[in-house]
Amino acid sequence: MEQTIFYILAGVAVIGTILAITEKHPVHAILYLVTSLFSIAVIFYLLMAPLVAAFEVILYAGAIMVLFLFVIMMLDLGHPEKGIAPRWRQWLPALALAGVSIASLAAVIVSRHGAAAAAPAPALPIREVARHLFQDHGLAVELVSLQLLFALVGALYLGRQDSPSPGLRPPSPPGRGVGDEGNPS
Structure with a gap:
């Protein structure tokens, strides 16, 4: 039973990722990616x-996807086809993937509830995990955090180049400084 659920969730993760890559609407793409990440968490x-499943949900599906959604909404990329009424068929892939994921999660919970408990894995304290992560792989953690920061700054820069903010004045022509608007030279 668990092997069948594993393959179903793996399929949901692959299909969700493919839909996230091919989707034109960025907010929908993020929702497909979140579906894929939840499937991986159940796996x-x-x-x-x-613990890894909880990290997957909290860090990736939670924090990073909220960051992506925040950037997309800040850049105002959330509605490329304004004025087009949503059709019910557009929701079918998302509803199907969500339904399969929820059904698989329910099946896992039901099968685990009645089954005999497996021998627990040796417990590793979170302090030990943190020490191993930051002492042995500290440079990698810092590089990943810098990559995320550069991606955020780059997305903001690229998104703001074409459309200045409504509250900002357009740049002054060359040869005129700030403060000499009324003084012709």
Whole structure:
């Protein structure tokens, strides 16, 4: 039963990722990616790694996807085809993936509830995980954080180049400084 659920969730993750890549509407693409990440989290739970599943949901599906959504909404990219009425068929892939994910999660919970508990894996304190992560891989953690920062700044820069903010004045022509608007030279 668990192997069947594993393959179903793997399929949901792959299909969700493909839909996230091919979707033209950026907000919908993020929702497909979140569906894929939730499926991967349930797969981690199936593989007896509940901490990794929780990290997957909290960090990736939660924090990073909210950051992406925030950037997309700041750049005003959320409605490329304004004025087009949404059709019910546009929601079918998302509803199907969400339904399969929820049904699989329910099946995992039901099957685990009645089954005998497996031998627990040796517990590793979170302090040990943090020490290993930051002492042995500290440079990698810092590089990943810098990459995320550069991606955010780059997205903001590229999005703001073409359309100045409504509250900002257009740049002054060359040869005129700030403050000499009324003084012809």
